[in-house]
Amino acid sequence: MIQCKTSKEIGGMGHSMRRKEDARFIQGKGQYVDDIKLPEMLYMDIVRSPFAYAKITNINIEKAMALPGVLAVITGKDLEQYNLHWMPTLMSDTQMVLPVDTVMYQSQEVAAVIATERYIAADAVELVEVEYEPMQPVMDPYKAMEADAPVLRIDKEGKTDNHIWHWEAGDKEATDRIFDDAEVKVKEQMHIPRIHVASIETCGCVANYDKVNNHLTMYMTTQAPHAIRTVIALVAGHVGLTEEKVRVISPDIGGGFGGKVPVYPGYVIAIAASFLIGKPVKWIEDRSENLQADSFARDYHITAEMAGTKDGKILATRFKLLCDHGYTDAAANPSKFPTGLFSICTGSYDYGHSYAEADAVYTNKPPGGVAYRCSFRVTEAVHAIERITDCYAQEINKDPAQLRFDNFINKDQFPYKSALGWEYDSGDYHQGLQKAMEVVGYDDLRKEQAEKRARGELMGIGISTFTEIVGAGPSREFDILGIKMFDSAEIRVHPTGKAIARFGTKSQGQGHETTYAQIVAEELGIPAEHIQVEEGDTDTAPYGLGTYASRSTPTAGAAAAIASRKLREKAKKIAAYLLEVSEEDLEWEPGKFFVKGAPDKAKTIQEIVFAAYTNHPQGMEAGFEATHYYDPPNLTFPSGAYICVVDIDKETGEVKVRRFVAIDDCGHIINPMIVQGQVHGGLTQGLAPALYEELIYDEEGNILNGTFMDYLVPTAVESPSWETGHTVTPSPHHPIGAKGVGESPTVGAPPAIVNAVVDALSHLGVTHMEIPITAPKVWKILKEKGAL
Amino acid sequence: MKEITVTVNGVEHTLEVDPRLLLVHLIRENLSLTGTHIGCDTSNCGACTILLDGKSIKSCTVFAVQVNGKNIATVEGLAADGLHPLQEGFKETHGLHCGFCTPGMLMRAVELLEKNPNPTEEEIRWGISGNLCRCTGYNNIVRAIQYAAAKMRGDELPVTDPEFV
Ligand code: FES
Ligand code: FES
Numbered sequence: 001m002i003q004c005k006t007s008k009e010i011g012g013m014g015h016s017m018r019r020k021e022d023a024r025f026i027q028g029k030g031q032y033v034d035d036i037k038l039p040e041m042l043y044m045d046i047v048r049s050p051f052a053y054a055k056i057t058n059i060n061i062e063k064a065m066a067l068p069g070v071l072a073v074i075t076g077k078d079l080e081q082y083n084l085h086w087m088p089t090l091m092s093d094t095q096m097v098l099p100v101d102t103v104m105y106q107s108q109e110v111a112a113v114i115a116t117e118r119y120i121a122a123d124a125v126e127l128v129e130v131e132y133e134p135m136q137p138v139m140d141p142y143k144a145m146e147a148d149a150p151v152l153r154i155d156k157e158g159k160t161d162n163h164i165w166h167w168e169a170g171d172k173e174a175t176d177r178i179f180d181d182a183e184v185k186v187k188e189q190m191h192i193p194r195i196h197v198a199s200i201e202t203c204g205c206v207a208n209y210d211k212v213n214n215h216l217t218m219y220m221t222t223q224a225p226h227a228i229r230t231v232i233a234l235v236a237g238h239v240g241l242t243e244e245k246v247r248v249i250s251p252d253i254g255g256g257f258g259g260k261v262p263v264y265p266g267y268v269i270a271i272a273a274s275f276l277i278g279k280p281v282k283w284i285e286d287r288s289e290n291l292q293a294d295s296f297a298r299d300y301h302i303t304a305e306m307a308g309t310k311d312g313k314i315l316a317t318r319f320k321l322l323c324d325h326g327y328t329d330a331a332a333n334p335s336k337f338p339t340g341l342f343s344i345c346t347g348s349y350d351y352g353h354s355y356a357e358a359d360a361v362y363t364n365k366p367p368g369g370v371a372y373r374c375s376f377r378v379t380e381a382v383h384a385i386e387r388i389t390d391c392y393a394q395e396i397n398k399d400p401a402q403l404r405f406d407n408f409i410n411k412d413q414f415p416y417k418s419a420l421g422w423e424y425d426s427g428d429y430h431q432g433l434q435k436a437m438e439v440v441g442y443d444d445l446r447k448e449q450a451e452k453r454a455r456g457e458l459m460g461i462g463i464s465t466f467t468e469i470v471g472a473g474p475s476r477e478f479d480i481l482g483i484k485m486f487d488s489a490e491i492r493v494h495p496t497g498k499a500i501a502r503f504g505t506k507s508q509g510q511g512h513e514t515t516y517a518q519i520v521a522e523e524l525g526i527p528a529e530h531i532q533v534e535e536g537d538t539d540t541a542p543y544g545l546g547t548y549a550s551r552s553t554p555t556a557g558a559a560a561a562i563a564s565r566k567l568r569e570k571a572k573k574i575a576a577y578l579l580e581v582s583e584e585d586l587e588w589e590p591g592k593f594f595v596k597g598a599p600d601k602a603k604t605i606q607e608i609v610f611a612a613y614t615n616h617p618q619g620m621e622a623g624f625e626a627t628h629y630y631d632p633p634n635l636t637f638p639s640g641a642y643i644c645v646v647d648i649d650k651e652t653g654e655v656k657v658r659r660f661v662a663i664d665d666c667g668h669i670i671n672p673m674i675v676q677g678q679v680h681g682g683l684t685q686g687l688a689p690a691l692y693e694e695l696i697y698d699e700e701g702n703i704l705n706g707t708f709m710d711y712l713v714p715t716a717v718e719s720p721s722w723e724t725g726h727t728v729t730p731s732p733h734h735p736i737g738a739k740g741v742g743e744s745p746t747v748g749a750p751p752a753i754v755n756a757v758v759d760a761l762s763h764l765g766v767t768h769m770e771i772p773i774t775a776p777k778v779w780k781i782l783k784e785k786g787a788l
Numbered sequence: 789m790k791e792i793t794v795t796v797n798g799v800e801h802t803l804e805v806d807p808r809l810l811l812v813h814l815i816r817e818n819l820s821l822t823g824t825h826i827g828c829d830t831s832n833c834g835a836c837t838i839l840l841d842g843k844s845i846k847s848c849t850v851f852a853v854q855v856n857g858k859n860i861a862t863v864e865g866l867a868a869d870g871l872h873p874l875q876e877g878f879k880e881t882h883g884l885h886c887g888f889c890t891p892g893m894l895m896r897a898v899e900l901l902e903k904n905p906n907p908t909e910e911e912i913r914w915g916i917s918g919n920l921c922r923c924t925g926y927n928n929i930v931r932a933i934q935y936a937a938a939k940m941r942g943d944e945l946p947v948t949d950p951e952f953v
Contacts, residue, residue, distance in 0.1 A: 016949050016950055018879055018880060019879070019882065021887075022878070022879045022884060022887070023879075024887075025884055025886075025887025025890050026862045026863075026871070026875040026879055026884065026887070026890060026894065027823070027863065027864070027866075027867075027871075027875065028822070028823015028824070028862065028863035028866075028891050029823065029864075030823075030887050032822075032825070032888065034816075034822075034826065035816075035822035037817075037820070042919070118813070118817075119808070119809075136789070150951070197922075198922055199813075199886070199888075199922055200825075200827040200833055200886075200888045200889050200921065200922050200923075201825070201827065201886070201888045202827075202833055252886075252887065253886060254825070254827075254886045254887070254888030255885070255886045255888060255922050255923055257922070286829045287827065287828035287829050287833070288829055304911070349804070354937065381815060382841075385943075402833075430953070435953075439953060481813050507882075507925045508886055509885030509886030511885070538801075594809065649877075671951070672950055672952045673882050673952075674882065674951045675880045676882075676950045676952045677885060677924060677928060677950075678885075680925030680926075680927045680928065681885060681922075681923045681924050681925045682925075683925055684924075684926065685925075687920070707828075707829070707830045707832075708828045708829075708830050708832035708833060709830045709832060713922065714914070714919050715912040715913075715916075715917040715918075715919075715920060716914075716916050716917055716919075716921075716926040716929065716930065717913050717914060717917045719913075719925055719926045719927075721927060721930075722810075722925060722927050724952055724953075725950075725952060726952060726953075727953035734815035743850060
C-alpha cells in the first residue's frame with residue numbers, strides 16, 4: 001500500500017486522484033491543433049518526392065497556380081532568397097526545409113501549396129509538376145560505410161564519405177584484456193529496427209504572422225514550446241522575428257512520445273508562408289505523410305558481447321554500434337551525447353569493465369533518431385544488455401533469474417558508479433525481481449514449461465531487469481543547442497487560497513494537470529482540486545525545456561516542490577506574525593501551521609494566504625508567489641523487473657503473450673493510477689516493436705509500409721491484459737524522492753518478450769531472434785530446425 | 789454543390805456541400821464539432837467514429853452527401869446533461885491519456901453496449917479492435933467499458949482504484 005501524508009480532500013502524493021484534464025477530453029472539448037480555426041486562415045499541403053534519391057531538374061507550378069483558390073506554391077528556390085532553405089537540426093547537423101536541387105529520401109518535402117481550402121490545396125499538390133533524375137540510393141548503413149559508396153552529403157564542403165561521427169566510452173584496453181582471458185564469452189548481433197512513434201494525432205501547426213505588429217503566434221504540436229521559440233528567433237531573427245515577437249502555443253497534444261520534439265520542415269514552411277502572405281496558415285500532416293517523413297526512432301545495429309566465468313559471474317561487456325540516421329542527424333539528443341544515454345548499457349549488474357563505441361552514418365532514409373519514449377537510446381542499450389545477459393545464461397546453462405540475482409548491484413552499494421561512469425542514485429533490484437517472480441508464479445511456470453516441452457508444445461518465460469536513466473539533466477553536462485536542461489515552476493496563490501501553477505514542460509497525455517497539482521497540494525496543503533495547472537504557452541509559462549525522456553517529474557516536478565517550499569517558508573513567517581509567536585514555535589502539518597504543544601492555536605494555509613494580501617507583516621513583500629528553476633544534481637535511475645510468458649503456435653509461428661508482469665520502481669509515486677496507466681501504455685509500445693512494428697524499405701528506397709494499413713499498431717486484441725506492480729526506492733537527491741516512469745515500460749518490455757520467445761525455442765538451439773518477431777520469422781526457424 | 793439535410797445531435801441542419809466532402813470534415817469544419825478527430829487516411833484508426841442512425845461508423849470513410857436525411861450523433865451529443873456512463877467510466881478508470889482516440893472509442897462503445905449489455909473482456913477487445921489507442925495499452929479502456937456496462941445494467945459498480953500491487 002502506498003502511504004499518503006495528506007487527506008483525500010487535499011489529494012497530495014499517493015492518491016489515485018481522477019484526472020482534472022479528463023472533463024474536456026471525454027466531452028469532445030479538447031483543443032488540439034487541427035481544432036484551431038482563425039479568421040481568413042489558409043491551408044497548406046505538401047508535394048512530396050516519389051524517389052529516395054534524385055536530382056530535381058524542373059518544378060512547374062503554373063497549373064497549380066491557375067487553380068482558383070491557390071495563393072502560392074513555395075519551392076526551395078523561393079526559400080533560398082531568404083536563406084531559409086536549410087535549417088539546423090538539434091544535433092547541429094543541417095536539414096533541408098525545401099530542396100533546391102536534390103531530394104534525399106522518399107516522401108521528402110519538395111514544394112508547398114497554400115490555398116483557401118484544404119481540398120483545393122490537396123488538388124493543387126497534384127498539379128505541381130516536378131521533373132526528377134533518379135539516382136541509386138544508399139539504403140544499407142554497412143554499404144554506406146564502404147570506401148566506394150557514393151557520398152550523399154555533397155552539400156557539405158570537403159565531405160568524402162558518409163560517416164557522421166564516432167563516439168566511445170569506457171576503458172577499451174582493460175576491457176579487451178578481460179575478454180582475452182575470460183572463461184566464457186558470448187556475442188550477438190542485433191538490429192533495433194526503424195520504428196515510428198505513431199501518436200494518433202499527427203504533427204501540425206497554425207502559423208499566424210501579424211504584419212501590423214510584426215508578431216508571430218505559432219500554434220504547434222510541440223513537446224518543447226520554449227525551445228522552439230528560441231530556435232525560431234535564432235533562425236528568423238534576421239528577418240525581424242526576434243524572440244519577444246514570437247509566441248509559441250502548444251495546445252492539447254494527441255500523444256507525442258518524442259516525435260513532437262524536433263522541428264520539421266512543414267512547420268518552417270508554414271511560418272514562411274504566413275510571413276509572406278500575412279495570413280494564418282494551417283498545416284496538418286496526413287497519417288501517411290507522418291509515417292513516411294518524420295518522427296522516426298531507433299535504427300541501431302548493435303554487436304553486444306559479454307565475458308564471464310563458467311559459474312555465472314559477469315566480468316565485462318563490449319558494444320559496437322552502427323547508427324543509421326538517414327540523410328541527416330536529426331536526433332533530439334542533448335548536445336554532448338550523440339548516442340544519447342546509450343552508456344547505461346552496463347545494466348543492473350555489478351562488474352568493473354565495459355567499452356562501447358559507435359559510428360553514425362548517412363543513408364537515403366528520412367532524418368531519424370527521435371527519442372521515442374526513451375531517454376535518448378536507452379531502449380537500444382537495455383535491449384543489448386538484457387539480451388546478451390540471457391545469451392550468457394543460456395551458454396552456461398543457468399536459470400536467467402538466478403544469473404541476474406547473482407550479478408545484481410546490491411541495494412547497499414548505492415550510490416553506485418557504473419563501469420561507464422554513471423552514478424546510479426538508488427535501487428533494490430533483488431526485491432523487484434523477487435516480487436515479479438512471486439506475482440507471476442515463476443517456479444510453477446518453469447514446471448509447466450518442462451511438461452509442455454515434453455509434449456512438444458512451445459512455451460517460454462522471459463525476464464528483463466533493467467535500469468533506466470532519466471530526468472535530463474544536470475546543467476554541467478546537459479544542454480540542447482546550448483540551452484541547459486533545467487525546468488521550471490511558477491506558483492501563484494490567489495487571496496482566497498486557490499492557485500495557478502505554470503510549468504516549462506508540456507503534457508501530451510501524461511496527466512500533468514493532475515500530478516503537478518498533487519505535488520503542490522502535498523507541499524502546501526491546498527487541495528489539488530483548487531490548483532490549476534497550465535503549460536504550453538510561452539507568453540505565460542516560465543522557461544523550460546519541455547516534456548520528453550521522462551524528465552517532467554524529475555525536473556519540473558522537483559521545481560514544483562521547491563517553489564512550494566519557498567512559499568511555505570513565507571507562510572511560516574506570516575503565521576508567526578498572526579499567532580504572535582516566533583517561527584521556531586511553529587509546526588507544520590499539511591494545510592496549517594500550529595503552535596507546538598497547542599494544536600488549536602493554528603492558522604490554515606488559506607488564512608495565511610489571505611493575510612499575505614490583506615494583513616502581511618510590515619517590511620514583507622505582499623502577495624504569495626514563487627518561481628523555481630530546478631537544475632537536477634544528478635539523473636534519476638528508475639528500474640523494473642519484467643517477466644513475460646509466451647505461447648507459440650507451432651502451425652503458424654504466431655507468438656502470443658499469455659502473461660506479462662511488470663514491477664516498476666520509480667521512487668515515490670505521485671498518483672498510482674496515472675503511474676499504472678503510463679506503464680500499461682508503455683508496455684504496449686514495447687510489445688509493438690518486439691512483435692509487430694518495423695518500417696521497411698526496399699533497395700530503391702521505397703517505403704513498403706507507410707500507411708496504417710500495413711504498419712501494424714497493436715489493437716486491443718494484440719495487447720495482453722498487463723499485470724502491474726511496484727516497489728519504492730526513493731531517489732535520494734530528488735526533493736520528493738520521485739524518479740519518473742513514462743519510458744520504463746517501453747524500454748524494458750521488448751527484451752522480456754524476445755527472451756521469452758528465445759526461451760521457448762532454446763531447446764532447438766535458438767540463441768537470438770531479431771525484432772519484430774513476426775509469425776513468418778518463427779515459422780521459418782521451426783521449419784529449419786525440423787520442429788514443425 | 790448539393791443540398792443536404794442532416795440531424796446532428798438532435799438538431800437539424802440544411803447545408804450546401806461539395807459532393808466529395810467527407811462526413812468527418814462536414815462535422816469538424818462545417819458544423820465546428822471538433823470532438824470527432826482524424827488520425828489516419830486509410831480508415832484504420834477509428835478516431836473519427838460517430839453514430840449514423842445509431843450504428844457506429846468511421847466518418848472519414850463516408851461522404852457528407854451520403855447522410856442526407858439521416859441522424860448523426862457525435863461525442864458532443866452523448867449526454868444531454870452531466871456525463872454518459874461511458875464518459876464517467878473513462879474518467880473513473882483512467883481510460884484515456886491524451887484523449888485523442890477517446891471520442892471515437894466512446895462512440896464505438898455506445899453501439900457495442902447496446903448490442904451486448906454484458907460483454908466479456910474478450911468481446912470488448914474485439915469490439916474496439918477497429919479503434920487504435922497509442923497511449924493507454926487498452927487495459928483501462930476495457931475497464932471503462934465494463935464500468936459503464938455495469939452502471940447501465942444497474943449492477944453494482946466495479947472497484948475503480950487501480951490494482952497496482
Ligand atoms: S480517421 Fe482514421 S479511421 Fe477515420
Ligand atoms: S489516449 Fe492517446 S491515443 Fe488513446
